[in-house]
Amino acid sequence: MPNRSEGINLNIRKASPEDIPTILRLIKELSVFEKMEKEVFNSEELLRENLFGNKQYAEALIAEVDRIPIGYVIYFFNYSTFLGHPGFYLEDMYVSPEYRGHGIGKKLLKYCAKIAKEHKCKRMEWIVLNWNPARKFYEQLGAKAMDEWVLYRLPGEALDKMAE
Secondary structure, eight states: OEEETTTTTEEEOOOOOOHHHHHHHHHHHHHTTTTTTGOOOOHHHHHHHHHHSSSSOOEEEEEEEEEEEEEEEEEEEEEEETTEEEEEEEEEEEOOOGGHHHHHHHHHHHHHHHHHHTTTSOOOOOOTTTOHHHHHHHHHHHHHOOTTOOOOOOOHHHHHHHHH
């Protein structure tokens, strides 16, 4: 589905296994932006297994300008027991710095919203670092910060110990 934004020839498409090196490169770019590059342990093999293997845990989109990959989205579906409907969880959305400010992020969110509606989702959610300037952009679109909820994470060794 081609999209145009302020003279930019933007194309958003579903990722394929051939995009794995590009997705990993963009994930690493995102980790630098988020000051978390030491926390990336993903690999081409893990992306292949988890995005395109027998059990797909997430799906990916690629944003291209003039056929050059400049961004990506990784998302998956969850389920709301209160709503009784699926939800759309936006794990990552990233646009390379030189392409920001042209409406590409908004086009990616609109594309995701359409996917969510096609799957009868009643909400779309994502987590943003508290210092990320994109928060203002999200709020202008009608997104609401869920300040009353606290994110908990059981990582690595703590998860291993809990599973014993």
